[in-house]
Amino acid sequence: MNMILLSGGSGKRLWPLSNDVRSKQFIHLFKNEDGIYESMIQRVYRQIMSVDKNAKITIATSKSQASAVKNQLHDTLSICVEPCRKDTFPAIVLAASYLKDIMGVMEDECIIVCPVDPYVEDNYYEAVKLLESLVAKKTANLTLMGIEPACPNEKYGYILPEDLGQVSRVKKFKEKPTAQLAESYIKQGALWNSGVFAFRLGYLLDKAHNMIEFSDYQDLYQKYETLESISFDYAVVEKEKSIQVMRYAGAWRDVGNWSMVAETMKELIKGNVVLDEKCVDTQVINELNLPILCMGCKDMFIAASSDGILISNKTCCDNVKPFVEKMDTDITFAEKSWGTYSVLDTQPGSMTVKIEMQKEKQMKYHSHECRNEIWNILFGKGRVIIDDKEQTVRPGDVITIPSGCRHTIIADEELTLIEIQVGSNIKRNDKKVYGQKEIGYGSSEGIPALV
Amino acid sequence: MNMILLSGGSGKRLWPLSNDVRSKQFIHLFKNEDGIYESMIQRVYRQIMSVDKNAKITIATSKSQASAVKNQLHDTLSICVEPCRKDTFPAIVLAASYLKDIMGVMEDECIIVCPVDPYVEDNYYEAVKLLESLVAKKTANLTLMGIEPACPNEKYGYILPEDLGQVSRVKKFKEKPTAQLAESYIKQGALWNSGVFAFRLGYLLDKAHNMIEFSDYQDLYQKYETLESISFDYAVVEKEKSIQVMRYAGAWRDVGNWSMVAETMKELIKGNVVLDEKCVDTQVINELNLPILCMGCKDMFIAASSDGILISNKTCCDNVKPFVEKMDTDITFAEKSWGTYSVLDTQPGSMTVKIEMQKEKQMKYHSHECRNEIWNILFGKGRVIIDDKEQTVRPGDVITIPSGCRHTIIADEELTLIEIQVGSNIKRNDKKVYGQKEIGYGSSEGIPALV
Numbered sequence: 001m002n003m004i005l006l007s008g009g010s011g012k013r014l015w016p017l018s019n020d021v022r023s024k025q026f027i028h029l030f031k032n033e034d035g036i037y038e039s040m041i042q043r044v045y046r047q048i049m050s051v052d053k054n055a056k057i058t059i060a061t062s063k064s065q066a067s068a069v070k071n072q073l074h075d076t077l078s079i080c081v082e083p084c085r086k087d088t089f090p091a092i093v094l095a096a097s098y099l100k101d102i103m104g105v106m107e108d109e110c111i112i113v114c115p116v117d118p119y120v121e122d123n124y125y126e127a128v129k130l131l132e133s134l135v136a137k138k139t140a141n142l143t144l145m146g147i148e149p150a151c152p153n154e155k156y157g158y159i160l161p162e163d164l165g166q167v168s169r170v171k172k173f174k175e176k177p178t179a180q181l182a183e184s185y186i187k188q189g190a191l192w193n194s195g196v197f198a199f200r201l202g203y204l205l206d207k208a209h210n211m212i213e214f215s216d217y218q219d220l221y222q223k224y225e226t227l228e229s230i231s232f233d234y235a236v237v238e239k240e241k242s243i244q245v246m247r248y249a250g251a252w253r254d255v256g257n258w259s260m261v262a263e264t265m266k267e268l269i270k271g272n273v274v275l276d277e278k279c280v281d282t283q284v285i286n287e288l289n290l291p292i293l294c295m296g297c298k299d300m301f302i303a304a305s306s307d308g309i310l311i312s313n314k315t316c317c318d319n320v321k322p323f324v325e326k327m328d329t330d331i332t333f334a335e336k337s338w339g340t341y342s343v344l345d346t347q348p349g350s351m352t353v354k355i356e357m358q359k360e361k362q363m364k365y366h367s368h369e370c371r372n373e374i375w376n377i378l379f380g381k382g383r384v385i386i387d388d389k390e391q392t393v394r395p396g397d398v399i400t401i402p403s404g405c406r407h408t409i410i411a412d413e414e415l416t417l418i419e420i421q422v423g424s425n426i427k428r429n430d431k432k433v434y435g436q437k438e439i440g441y442g443s444s445e446g447i448p449a450l451v
Numbered sequence: 452m453n454m455i456l457l458s459g460g461s462g463k464r465l466w467p468l469s470n471d472v473r474s475k476q477f478i479h480l481f482k483n484e485d486g487i488y489e490s491m492i493q494r495v496y497r498q499i500m501s502v503d504k505n506a507k508i509t510i511a512t513s514k515s516q517a518s519a520v521k522n523q524l525h526d527t528l529s530i531c532v533e534p535c536r537k538d539t540f541p542a543i544v545l546a547a548s549y550l551k552d553i554m555g556v557m558e559d560e561c562i563i564v565c566p567v568d569p570y571v572e573d574n575y576y577e578a579v580k581l582l583e584s585l586v587a588k589k590t591a592n593l594t595l596m597g598i599e600p601a602c603p604n605e606k607y608g609y610i611l612p613e614d615l616g617q618v619s620r621v622k623k624f625k626e627k628p629t630a631q632l633a634e635s636y637i638k639q640g641a642l643w644n645s646g647v648f649a650f651r652l653g654y655l656l657d658k659a660h661n662m663i664e665f666s667d668y669q670d671l672y673q674k675y676e677t678l679e680s681i682s683f684d685y686a687v688v689e690k691e692k693s694i695q696v697m698r699y700a701g702a703w704r705d706v707g708n709w710s711m712v713a714e715t716m717k718e719l720i721k722g723n724v725v726l727d728e729k730c731v732d733t734q735v736i737n738e739l740n741l742p743i744l745c746m747g748c749k750d751m752f753i754a755a756s757s758d759g760i761l762i763s764n765k766t767c768c769d770n771v772k773p774f775v776e777k778m779d780t781d782i783t784f785a786e787k788s789w790g791t792y793s794v795l796d797t798q799p800g801s802m803t804v805k806i807e808m809q810k811e812k813q814m815k816y817h818s819h820e821c822r823n824e825i826w827n828i829l830f831g832k833g834r835v836i837i838d839d840k841e842q843t844v845r846p847g848d849v850i851t852i853p854s855g856c857r858h859t860i861i862a863d864e865e866l867t868l869i870e871i872q873v874g875s876n877i878k879r880n881d882k883k884v885y886g887q888k889e890i891g892y893g894s895s896e897g898i899p900a901l902v
Contacts, residue, residue: 293774296764311762313747323744344795345805350829352869354796372847376825376871378801396823396873398849418803420827422847
């Protein structure tokens, strides 16, 4: 099975646990059967692999998310990185040409595009797998998967099929109708649009070449910034006459806001939280390293991270976005290809950051123009390279890195350090990256192998 | 006016803003008329000085609070530090002998003992000042101040006077009666016990010498640890036959729990907080450096500090103590004589601390046995002394301090540094203090001049 998993989204709706670099699919929200917390992308990846252990999965994502994907999934995973953020049509075309030109997928093979964030049972992907044989029959150009609605939800898109067969031609699409309209659609056999599309690779590439002038993947990658931002629905689905839909009757959720998270969580609390005996129907997710004590809270949803604290009645918690957009928020946590980056303190002229590196990972070789850095090694062993000179480091060691010096660190084992940034103009984009020094372990943060 | 201000209390009731080293009187809760937040001790001190600018105030406090007192009040203040925590009788006797032997107060002079944490109007201390002339009349051994009750509060102590005169002999005392009993006392003219006692210094010292064998202040200080823990009420007031009480009719509050804080606060929020338009009667104090967003909260009281986060219905918020006692809480914030100490990160084998020093202050000269320290200077200029060698420091400088090295830092201007502690056994009490090196500016953290 060839799959493109679309991993996008900027993530203000699940503030403070999501932010511009940490989309909702990377938050460890739900426990798997072994009691271990997984993110949505980890859950979906595990579910697909359990249905088809030979599935060839390519994650289509943005530069800002590529590190988190690498950090959360296997290193051997194929990632197609968009040079900049466009809508779903350019992203799918880029991934399709990546599959053809880099991965060697044949034009007659089936490609299944899935969003990375539905919360479903494992058998969902058994249904997805059936799309492959439907595409092979060539009875339609585009094959969709429709979910039998559990309720007349106003937030979903609806597919109206021509008949009630297991597979049917599509009559029309309806985006976010009123509950009343949704109810009448459902009586006519309408299905929720799951966002899953299956097609022959050649079909999509033909469409793409009609709309975009490009020769191959690398050419498309180069001109990606000039492409029109347009959704796959608008560019392809709405114009296609030959579409069929397969019905799926299992549970399906778009966990895109806090009330859906609260409904889906099996536990009342995650993290260091105490609820007194007077708390009723209150759920708390605490990612902070300090205790939360709730007393007499009724119907509350609470989430805390180093970005902020949300304390909301459950009837209000889906409305965070407009408030968060008005906040002057800095990003205080990021997942990198080598581990995690957490801001401990910020003040004019300095920033204090905790860096936790995974074993056998390394940062890119880089320098900063406007700041000095000091690395205080807390835990683990590794090697530091500064202006091509290597030295080993261990807890208690201090490395000073004047502005302009090229530097990297290689974690020979799990390693933690405190980075002190000092400078009059500390900016995230003050970073110059040099050709990778492959001294230790490979690093390919965000850039696909061939580019 | 000679005053002893009793500053005690361990402070779990106002968790997370109070802790074992930060009692409630040091929290900046209420705005003064200029809109600047004051702590209770700052408010009381300001109110006393506004009534009598020549008042001689001695703060009787514990070692753990002496630094915070120094940090919040004028350096010239007289502080009498208890070597260890006993009850109010030993504390008052120690302060009384401090006044006689160190401050040269005569035995015939009046001493007024006041708690440091009542929330009152300025004219309260005009009434307190009147006690002096009452004591001078020698019509009683002990003069108290009683507050005319606003309601039959069950949490206060009551004084029953013999008659309803402005000054009256005391008939008896009643601690925390039921509301019904309190109501009947009030009908008989009972008053709330404000905890204010006035007496001639000689009176108390006589009492003390009858109960404790000691020659003078220094002798008492030396044997303080062997004294019995006993309250002033129990040791003196309950046994004294000659007591009078003066009535006071103004507003008076013991701000000892969160519901009293909420009632007394004039604002809904303090710190980085957003309340949506659906919030009703919700108050938030946020000492954290990250935003709190409240949506649809009703009748809630919320307080956040680096020690933890309390989210409570207002009907429950006075019950934090039993929950906090069960928590495994580390102290993450402390006021020192030279500034503040905030833990940013803790993990096995290391601790990261932000140290903010006031201008022209210095730490004590000290060393640690089981940890190395690294000082990363972020802001300001100063001097570091390590094993008697002095060097100047400025932002970006790094000082490594191996275990066993004597060290101190002198802030020539406001100075901020990040201290990295690395060691297998990091403990608060791993600190050896050396004779003060008076290189820069005086430091007398917690130890009275003569001891």
